[in-house]
Amino acid sequence: MKIGIIGAGSVGLLFAAKLSASFPVTLYTKTKTQAKLLNDNGILLDGTKVKSASFHASSETIYEEDIQIVTVKQYQLEKIVGNLKRTTSRTVIFLQNGMSHISCMNELAHHRLYVGVVEHGALKINDYHVCHTGKGLTRLSAYHHNDDKNLKPLLVSKLAVFPFIYEEDWYEMLSKKLLVNICINPLTALFKVKNGGLLQNDYLYKLFETVFDEAFLALKLNNREFYWRHVHTICEKTSANTSSMLEDILHHRRTEVDAIVGYMLEKAKREGMPVPALRFLYFAIKGLEEEKGELT
Amino acid sequence: MKIGIIGAGSVGLLFAAKLSASFPVTLYTKTKTQAKLLNDNGILLDGTKVKSASFHASSETIYEEDIQIVTVKQYQLEKIVGNLKRTTSRTVIFLQNGMSHISCMNELAHHRLYVGVVEHGALKINDYHVCHTGKGLTRLSAYHHNDDKNLKPLLVSKLAVFPFIYEEDWYEMLSKKLLVNICINPLTALFKVKNGGLLQNDYLYKLFETVFDEAFLALKLNNREFYWRHVHTICEKTSANTSSMLEDILHHRRTEVDAIVGYMLEKAKREGMPVPALRFLYFAIKGLEEEKGELT
Known part of the structure; x- marks a missing residue:
């Protein structure tokens, strides 16, 4: 074959x-x-x-x-x-x-x-x-x-x-991965911290949870505890890693923000679900891509 | 005297x-x-x-x-x-x-x-x-x-x-200054750009406007155009400046985020007004203060 x-x-x-x-x-x-x-x-x-x-x-x-x-x-x-x-x-x-x-x-x-x-x-x-x-x-x-x-x-x-x-279940499988990506990638890229930074810093942890809750609701999933535990565990296991989106921002490359956050904004819009933190993060990462991380 | x-x-x-x-x-x-x-x-x-x-x-x-x-x-x-x-x-x-x-x-x-x-x-x-x-x-x-x-x-x-x-009018006077501070300070500190960066980058401009709208509504002011023009003009005039909050973050000092954004969150809560972008920014700046701007 x-x-x-x-x-x-x-x-x-x-x-x-x-x-x-x-x-x-x-x-x-x-x-x-x-x-x-x-x-x-x-x-x-x-x-x-x-x-x-x-x-x-x-x-x-x-x-x-x-x-x-x-x-x-x-x-x-x-x-x-x-x-x-x-x-x-x-x-x-x-x-x-x-x-x-x-x-x-x-x-x-x-x-x-x-x-x-x-x-x-x-x-x-x-x-x-x-x-x-x-x-x-x-x-x-x-x-x-x-x-x-x-x-x-x-x-x-x-x-x-x-x-x-x-x-x-393809939807559960992709949702789990998407939740991991959406909770970890943009926040680590914005704050320029390794994955574990989201768990160690009380305020970033608050944002991590806010992002999870918005995405979880927009994906219309059941069993919040199951998905939250999954995302949390992946973040712990990869705490020493630099996320791909942070790597992209640090190397002035285009990120996958459209596939990850952009997709969720569109889905939330169709569902009539407010996702203000995701909207903020979307513009933040697009802004960083344009800024190339430097003081203007 | x-x-x-x-x-x-x-x-x-x-x-x-x-x-x-x-x-x-x-x-x-x-x-x-x-x-x-x-x-x-x-x-x-x-x-x-x-x-x-x-x-x-x-x-x-x-x-x-x-x-x-x-x-x-x-x-x-x-x-x-x-x-x-x-x-x-x-x-x-x-x-x-x-x-x-x-x-x-x-x-x-x-x-x-x-x-x-x-x-x-x-x-x-x-x-x-x-x-x-x-x-x-x-x-x-x-x-x-x-x-x-x-x-x-x-x-x-x-x-x-x-x-x-x-x-x-003390309330109008302080509101004008507060709107300027709340629109310019936290965003420039978060994105590490000079004030003008908020006008030059399309995505940061979008966030600048979002923050203005939330704060304007929470302050219960009238005449959006008057205040928006004021904030915009100050941002143009100070485009080459590094905001005090960015200076504080860059020098690992405590910022005035509580007096500026924290105040607005409390006021919005009393008024029953949702201010999700301001809430995000509040945790973001508190997170940066704790992070001291370094990769963990």
């Missing part, structure tokens, strides 16, 4: 490095330059060249594999969705943060669609070198159907250090 | 330096050390020793002058109010930011009370040296009476470079 991975950022490179040990993998890059670098050098994982049976990089947009794993950021998704619309029916797995990619997926109903949540840490060193900075797992769930059999090759693959597990 | 100035921070030092040219001035300091330094060295204004007819510094708490000008920060006010309760009736002028000092003033009804707004820039270099960084004026207004005659010596004094003017 062949796997195509679309997007060669940190997650795409990590998945290509890990999966190409067991499957023939094509990694689709945005640029010819990156494809050439990957084909010339192979993928480096934690400084060592990956020994893969069959690995190829390509900047083409015609996908030929049985499974496509889409790893691009939400704001690069539009073009990829266009390509996938013209592609024959197959298994397509979306690994984006947030939930705003869900609306795109309605245009792709001819595919067998899955969504996933990546709980690995990955750091892109350069165009063909990635570091696996946090060992975790990947959760996958069927989107609007109940058939997990297309994922069997991934679920049963004996990639002990790179496991996949199946979740029954 | 003798003037006592209570508090020898930047505003207290500036007023002592300027007023001691025309009046006998006693400057009340918190510490004996500062009083001794001032008595030994005199006051330095912009690097030059002030030539004053009669100047004396004291760390005593028995005030003997005809006019007392209170320049301490709001959070140092409680002790001074205690002293003033035991003082015989006289003219007392309060120059604090915000409005939370207004509630203290009800305990001092035996005095002839005035409130003021300082539109000078002042920077304390050391315990006896102050720089007059921005030439402006001081507005004074009677609190719960209409008698400006006790202020005549100040209003007619020919301190051309240090003018006082009288305002009829």
Whole structure:
């Protein structure tokens, strides 16, 4: 079974490095330059060249594999969705943060669609070198159907250090991840603290809880205690980590605020739910992106 | 006519330096050390020793002058109010930011009370040296009476470079200053931008307007356009300035967030008015104070 991975950022490179040990993998890059670098050098994982049976990089947009794993950021998704619309029916797995990619997926109903949540840490060193900075797992769930059999090759693959597990409820799975992201990412980016800073500082903790409550209500979930405990536990476990949004702000890169907070603002608007702290945070992060963190 | 100035921070030092040219001035300091330094060295204004007819510094708490000008920060006010309760009736002028000092003033009804707004820039270099960084004026207004005659010596004094003017409506005067402070100070401190940054960055401008609207409604003022234009104009005129709250955050000092935002939260609560952006900003600045601006 062949796997195509679309997007060669940190997650795409990590998945290509890990999966190409067991499957023939094509990694689709945005640029010819990156494809050439990957084909010339192979993928480096934690400084060592990956020994893969069959690995190829390509900047083409015609996908030929049985499974496509889409790893691009939400704001690069539009073009990829266009390509996938013209592609024959197959298994397509979306690994984006947030939930705003869900609306795109309605245009792709001819595919067998899955969504996933990546709980690995990955750091892109350069165009063909990635570091696996946090060992975790990947959760996958069927989107609007109940058939997990297309994922069997991934679920049963004996990639002990790179496991996949199946979740029954895609909405619960993405909501948990979204709540974690929305509670931790923007606040840590705004206050320039590591994740644990939100638990150690009484006032930031208050904002952390306020953000959780607004998002929880807007997502129309039940069982506040279950989700709050989940978010809190992740924040504790990752207390020494710098969140991806803070990394983006510190490196003057575009953040995923639209996919995470922007999505929630739109959802809350549709539900007629007031989310003033999320609205403040949205403008705050957009403002920081524009400011590039410097005194004007 | 003798003037006592209570508090020898930047505003207290500036007023002592300027007023001691025309009046006998006693400057009340918190510490004996500062009083001794001032008595030994005199006051330095912009690097030059002030030539004053009669100047004396004291760390005593028995005030003997005809006019007392209170320049301490709001959070140092409680002790001074205690002293003033035991003082015989006289003219007392309060120059604090915000409005939370207004509630203290009800305990001092035996005095002839005035409130003021300082539109000078002042920077304390050391315990006896102050720089007059921005030439402006001081507005004074009677609190719960209409008698400006006790202020005549100040209003007619020919301190051309240090003018006082009288305002009829103390609530409008303090509201204007409070709106300026609440719109500019916390946002510039949070985003670490100069005042003009709030006008140049579309997203920060949105937050600037949100904060204004919440505060304007909570203050129960009329004529939004009049106050909005005032705040906007001050922000334009001071666009190159670093706000005092940002200075405090950058120097890891306690800010005036309680007097400015905290006051407004309490007022809004009494009025049953929702002020979620102000609530967010309050916790944000308290959080930054605790964080001391560093990654945890």
